[in-house]
Amino acid sequence: MTITHQFDYIKAKSVAHACKLLSKKGDHRLLSGGTDLIGHIKENLATPDSLIDLKGIDALKHLSVTPSTIKIGALCTFSDLLNSKEMAKYFPAVQEMAQTVASVAVRNRATVVGNICSAVPSLDSAPLLLTYDAVVCVVSSKGVRKVPINQWFISSRQSAIRKGELVCAIEIKMPAQKHGATFVKLGRYRGEDLAQASVAVVALPRDRYRIAFGAVAPTPFRADQLEKLLNGKQLTDNLVGQAVTLIPSLVSPITDIRATKEYRTHMCQVMFERAVETAVARLR
């Protein structure tokens, strides 16, 4: 497939430069990994006037770690997550998630920030970022704003980003205490498949839980009602059973080429049960 659409290509020199280019009239898109965007341009789903390549901006590269936060820069790829010692130490479940993203050659290129900017319902990084209360750092020529991740996903393929803005990083607070976490994804085969359903569970001491689902609603979401049900109670088979019966009323999956809504709903229940078990076992 040759790209028929014509556009300009500009390599941004700095974040300020990128913001300036973005604020010009027209459809300007930011380019980092391009694994989504180039595909969209090929299929004429995106017809930008220009692409602003961020890859030359050092300030957006890699992961930075402070005692209080871990910051995933806009150019940080899924492979960078997998290669990070800090991720391995503090957020092994994030690596577990990164490992499920497409294939090595895509992980080497695709960025986490690009993933949340796509805002597709099935995006792999969302459920864990939701359970960790990540914060999205956005800049524009007007300044910086921080958006909590649970306010980031507005609807399918639509995030809270505004025209002229650029996501420079995702911040995750360092865990204040020991926790157990897991990410479970349902796909048809290893390689390139999108999630049909996914769930992230974080288990904290004193019977507290954070739970999020992906690919089974217009946006990935935190399952507040499940958390409310489980929090503060001792985890018994009975309690988990109650949670499982609640799940069909919380998810609203669609039927498409990859799976039916009934199957997705059923699998959410199965995966939730397994994820809670794993997260709790990891807390110990």
Add this chain to the structure above:
Amino acid sequence: MKVSFTLNSETRWLECQPNQTLLHALREQLGVKSPKCGCERGDCGTCTILLDGKSIKSCLVLACEVEGCEITTLEGLMQSGLTPLQKAFLDQNAFQCGFCAPGMVIAATELLEHNSSPNRGEIEEALAGNLCRCTGYAPIIDAVLDLVDNGGK
């Protein structure tokens, strides 16, 4: 626009439109034919090359993005003859039509660079983005395993 980069340890440059993909630039402008043109949407892996030492799908990269980068294709890997990995594939008769071979070789080369003794699961994981329509994968994975068992020789 003019783009210059290192291709298989040689400095090369080309004149391209911003909408030219790296895959097309390599094959049609620079005559490097090992990366194949399969799905052209990032699904099949036969266009895989090494960009700054990491495997990427060249159908999802624009030629203008690689200014100053280092690109390695099979032509570069085998500058002094077949690599031990390629020999293993050959000895085991691992491919049929061979269309998937360039991607498989690049992906397995990258794996062996980081992990000299991968197990079957790790090999499967590393090759996962490369589709093969002929073999059912078993001989390809077996060949890599064999190479590992023989100490990479």
